[in-house]
Amino acid sequence: MTASATLALQLVANGLVVGGLLGLVALGLALIFGVMRVVNFAHGEFITLGAYITWLIAGGVGLSPFIGIPAAFLTGAVLGWIIQALLISRVMERPPLDALMVTYSLSILGLGLFSFFFGGDFRSYSEGPSGDLHLGAITVGVRSLSVLLVCLFLAAAAILLLRSARLGLAFRALAQNRDAAASSGINIRFIERLAFGLAVGLAAVAGSLISLVGTTTPTVGNDWVLEGFVVVVVGGMGSIPGALVAALLIGLVQSVFGYVFDDSWAKIITYLILYMTLLIRPQGLLGRATEMG
Amino acid sequence: MAAVSRSSAAALIVTVAVGVAAAALPLFGASRYQQMLVYYVAYNLALGQSWNLMSGMTGYVSFAHGALAGIGAYATIIGMNAGVPLWLAVLAGAAAAILASLVIGITSLRLRGIAFTFATLFFQALTLLAVRKLPATGGPGGLPLQEILPIWLPQIMMIVLAVLATIAMVIIRRSRTGVRLLAIKGDETAALSLGIASARLKIMLFCASAAIAGLVGAVHGLFTASLYPDVVFSFDTSITALAVPLVGGVATAFGPVAGAVLFVGVGEILQIFAPGLHLVVVGALLLAVILFMPSGLVPFILSRFRDRRRFEASAANPRELVQ
Numbered sequence: 001m002t003a004s005a006t007l008a009l010q011l012v013a014n015g016l017v018v019g020g021l022l023g024l025v026a027l028g029l030a031l032i033f034g035v036m037r038v039v040n041f042a043h044g045e046f047i048t049l050g051a052y053i054t055w056l057i058a059g060g061v062g063l064s065p066f067i068g069i070p071a072a073f074l075t076g077a078v079l080g081w082i083i084q085a086l087l088i089s090r091v092m093e094r095p096p097l098d099a100l101m102v103t104y105s106l107s108i109l110g111l112g113l114f115s116f117f118f119g120g121d122f123r124s125y126s127e128g129p130s131g132d133l134h135l136g137a138i139t140v141g142v143r144s145l146s147v148l149l150v151c152l153f154l155a156a157a158a159i160l161l162l163r164s165a166r167l168g169l170a171f172r173a174l175a176q177n178r179d180a181a182a183s184s185g186i187n188i189r190f191i192e193r194l195a196f197g198l199a200v201g202l203a204a205v206a207g208s209l210i211s212l213v214g215t216t217t218p219t220v221g222n223d224w225v226l227e228g229f230v231v232v233v234v235g236g237m238g239s240i241p242g243a244l245v246a247a248l249l250i251g252l253v254q255s256v257f258g259y260v261f262d263d264s265w266a267k268i269i270t271y272l273i274l275y276m277t278l279l280i281r282p283q284g285l286l287g288r289a290t291e292m293g
Numbered sequence: 294m295a296a297v298s299r300s301s302a303a304a305l306i307v308t309v310a311v312g313v314a315a316a317a318l319p320l321f322g323a324s325r326y327q328q329m330l331v332y333y334v335a336y337n338l339a340l341g342q343s344w345n346l347m348s349g350m351t352g353y354v355s356f357a358h359g360a361l362a363g364i365g366a367y368a369t370i371i372g373m374n375a376g377v378p379l380w381l382a383v384l385a386g387a388a389a390a391i392l393a394s395l396v397i398g399i400t401s402l403r404l405r406g407i408a409f410t411f412a413t414l415f416f417q418a419l420t421l422l423a424v425r426k427l428p429a430t431g432g433p434g435g436l437p438l439q440e441i442l443p444i445w446l447p448q449i450m451m452i453v454l455a456v457l458a459t460i461a462m463v464i465i466r467r468s469r470t471g472v473r474l475l476a477i478k479g480d481e482t483a484a485l486s487l488g489i490a491s492a493r494l495k496i497m498l499f500c501a502s503a504a505i506a507g508l509v510g511a512v513h514g515l516f517t518a519s520l521y522p523d524v525v526f527s528f529d530t531s532i533t534a535l536a537v538p539l540v541g542g543v544a545t546a547f548g549p550v551a552g553a554v555l556f557v558g559v560g561e562i563l564q565i566f567a568p569g570l571h572l573v574v575v576g577a578l579l580l581a582v583i584l585f586m587p588s589g590l591v592p593f594i595l596s597r598f599r600d601r602r603r604f605e606a607s608a609a610n611p612r613e614l615v616q
Contacts, residue, residue, distance in 0.1 A: 039407055039410075087580070087584065090584055091583070091584070094587065095352065096406075096407075097352050097354060098583055098587055100354060100407075100410070101354075101539065101579065101583045102580065102583055102584070104579075105576050105577075105579040105580035105583060106576070106580065107576075108532060108572055108575055108576035108579065109572070109573055109576030109577055109580065110576075111572055111576075112570065112571070112572025112573035112574075112575070112576055113573055115569065115572065116569045116570060116573060226414070226415070226418055229411060229414070229415075230415075233411055237407070264422050264425065264426065267418075267422055268419060268422050268423065268426075271415045271418060271419045271422075272419075274411065274412075274415050275400050275412065275415070278400050278401055278404065278408055278411070278412060279400050282404050282408060
């Protein structure tokens, strides 16, 4: 195999890992926006939460980080449920500005708490898998590979849930018309709490996986969620297949431009893609023209 | 109608009087610390009013007012260092912010809903990345102001700016334009069908709002006399810009005054007792206000006061209760 083909494959492999993580982040954002028409500006803080939980379990207690993943999911899901029940449900009937400001305040609050308790240190740990796997000419870290596998598993599970089960039907009914869903006997308060809990759980898992392949800081989630927003806007607000396609696309863009220039330029290009999408196709790749259009 | 214009005239006179008194404080022997507090109240107020003018009046939330102020600051300091006269450099700050607002506004203000908020959020992140890269801005190492200005100059400029921004809010709230803006905030489709040119109005208002933010950044740049990208473009400035009016009273002219005083006060108290908790307190305060008094602190207290007076009046005259 030629050197350039190897390089291309290597970049694709790296892009898949970033894309998988972005997919998990964007899946949660799309679920919340799709079901509730709420943009969750606090999503990044739930990613950070998952990362710190896993760091505490692996680096602090010394257990496997793979115990951190379900722990992060459960904590996130319970927290998401509670936040939806106590805070966001209070503003669902009000102008959309209020729900936006509630999630934004939560984001400020979370960022403040993480900075207060953990300081600005870069946290990482050596527990869990390590080493590299050589697949032909390309090299993939075992940690990165496990991240990709978990992402694929969760994305598949989420799509199956939304496609086939009664629950998915309820989610989609709510996404289409909240009042009609309520009058046809769907317990909308339950479904909304479940959607928010599930989305926050996924964000926490994303954070958990990010702590495995990177370092954890109070702003780690913030950096990821900006790209997560690019993914949901490019994919079409609230469209889950769109979000997953866009996640892979942005993952590849990050990987390729991060290699050709540097990580800052990769980010600048990603953000410019957002502006181009708003200009040319505001409803996104697979989104229907709704209030964005 | 006469009563309205009389009350707005009174409001304008009081605003100017408070501004003159604040600017004259050093003459009455106010300490350096007290002057500093007054400066920061004026800074927060002017920044908050610039956000209030756009986002408060239309409901289109901007997360980029900190970045607009930062662009104003960089344009002014670069201009000053190139030997441009002070007034021209400050105006260049406003012009640069207007230009930036046009970039954001034209890509997103023709759309409805959340597009504008996303555009502003990414604009802030993009500006920080770009300023770190550009050689003219000194990169991550920062950009000092070469000329040394007397400290009273930016102090007085900021007070004037805060007064003018508040007057702008008083005037626009009571103008036809203000009514049109509130119509857009209430129901944009209905506003459009009444013949309100909403896209043009929103873009013009965002430019005006950005001009104020740019001026605030320019004067603050002169005050701090050195710019570091991570400080100038930190999200904290954008958070302050929206938290001051939201906590004090969104879309009101005088709510942000209370918001600015509260912010500086809370900041000073936290400096003593818990310097690490600033963001936590701002977040919790914002959350509490949005959940329990969505119109903000000042309108909430005023409505309580009015309800009580009405209740007492009706207790004195029970027949009013029936009506």
